[in-house]
Amino acid sequence: MSRPASPHRVEELPLPTDRLGTRRSLTVHRFGTPGARPKVYVQAALHADETPGLLVAHHLIRRLRGLDIPGEIIVVPMANPTGIAQIVEGVHIGRYALDGAGNFNRDFPDLIDGAAERLKGRIGADREANVAAVREALRATLDALPPPKGEVPALRRALLGMAFDADIVLDLHCDLEAVPHLYAGDALWPDLADLSALLGVKAVLLSADSGGKPFDEACSVPWWTLAERFAADGPIPPACVATTVELRGKADVDDDRAAADAEALIGMLIRRGAVTGSAPGPLPDLPPLLCEATPLSGLARVVAPVSGVIAFHRAVGDRVEAGDPIADIVDPTAADPDNARTTLVAPGGGIVMARNNLRFASRGELVASIAGPAPLATGEHGLLFD
Ligand SMILES: [Zn+2]
The missing domain is CATH 3.40.630.10 (Zn peptidases)
Structure with missing residues (x-):
């Protein structure tokens, strides 16, 4: 019933x-x-x-x-x-x-x-x-x-x-x-x-x-x-x-x-x-x-060291190794366009969990987050970015 x-x-x-x-x-x-x-x-x-x-x-x-x-x-x-x-x-x-x-x-x-x-x-x-x-x-x-x-x-x-x-x-x-x-x-x-x-x-x-x-x-x-x-x-x-x-x-x-x-x-x-x-x-x-679950302290934050246009190399869900390029930050105002890119690389291996949804970054802005298996030094950001 x-x-x-x-x-x-x-x-x-x-x-x-x-x-x-x-x-x-x-x-x-x-x-x-x-x-x-x-x-x-x-x-x-x-x-x-x-x-x-x-x-x-x-x-x-x-x-x-x-x-x-x-x-x-x-x-x-x-x-x-x-x-x-x-x-x-x-x-x-x-x-x-x-x-x-x-x-x-x-x-x-x-x-x-x-x-x-x-x-x-x-x-x-x-x-x-x-x-x-x-x-x-x-x-x-x-x-x-x-x-x-x-x-x-x-x-x-x-x-x-x-x-x-x-x-x-x-x-x-x-x-x-x-x-x-x-x-x-x-x-x-x-x-x-x-x-x-x-x-x-x-x-x-x-x-x-x-x-x-x-x-x-x-x-x-x-x-x-x-x-x-x-x-x-x-x-x-x-x-x-x-x-x-x-x-x-x-x-x-x-x-x-x-x-x-x-x-x-x-x-x-x-x-x-x-x-x-x-x-x-x-x-x-x-x-x-x-x-598998991974430590929050293993979440690597890829931060823009300079301001510019974000040109991503990797999508969310991609698996990456340490050193893989994640994105270029492009400065279209550079005097030499062959020298206008700053390549951001994965600090550790893991899955690209999240990316910025905008394509222009301020200096210091979060560009992508990579969930990795091992704890990293958390640096200035602590466990939660902001
Ligand atoms: Zn929320």
Whole structure:
């Protein structure tokens, strides 16, 4: 007997504003039963000019409406109403807040110290009890934070407030031009191999803590950090599987691809018991995994040492060896046109994961990123470029 699809509720979550006469809100799609497990949280376009996730969220919501959801699924299909409005002279600025609050996907509240303080004497041998205690401590810490200072910190707080206690958090982003790839914590691999295979990702970049406090890490890093701090008391598993899902490049937006990506997310949710498929029986085999995970510290950044036109030699998805030419930076104003090119080479071997989508670079601008198997010296950029 088929069960009815889970209820679907759409809520508007008002956000505080810094400017009179303006009002913003988050549209939140809720499926299943509040408080039931597993809890899944999906959001798109935290970087507001990253469109692929918006269309994937649309297809995901359509699909979820017809499915049975034993736990709770929250989808925020457009996670950044501040950023979506930032049009400057016809150009959409979606990555950084124009009010000076920085990169929208950085500086999420750090709940670790507050939770650790509240967990003293509460961690023991029972894993499940520890998971519940950690969630409770994270919630109490979040609730006790001072009021956010400004519209963007308030947005970050609101998003984290819906996601911090989820079992699965999928933050849908894209790069400029890229193959599909994931960012996640070391502790979440190979757990995320299912999503990787289903989405056909070509790179999985792992770190324990990138240092930038992006959204996924605000949800996941507390788990392994608290596990280390309380290792002598009892086990704390990485109970929040949070990942930043990079859905190719900014212009890779079409219905077929978005529907397939949404289906991949549904596939992961079925495998993890968050969605009950219509056909009971054994799960279908996963497609082949297209890559092994590599360290985020192995992501080589190819930066323009001079300004000029970018003439690429290699495409995204290409495999390269150290020393292979990736692009020329061409200075058309050079007095000698035979001496107008600066060739940028791969600092290490790997896959060309992402490229700049513009073809003119400032000095110091990122031209391409190559995911390699071994850690590199991170230099001035740290683990996250900006
Ligand atoms: Zn992004």
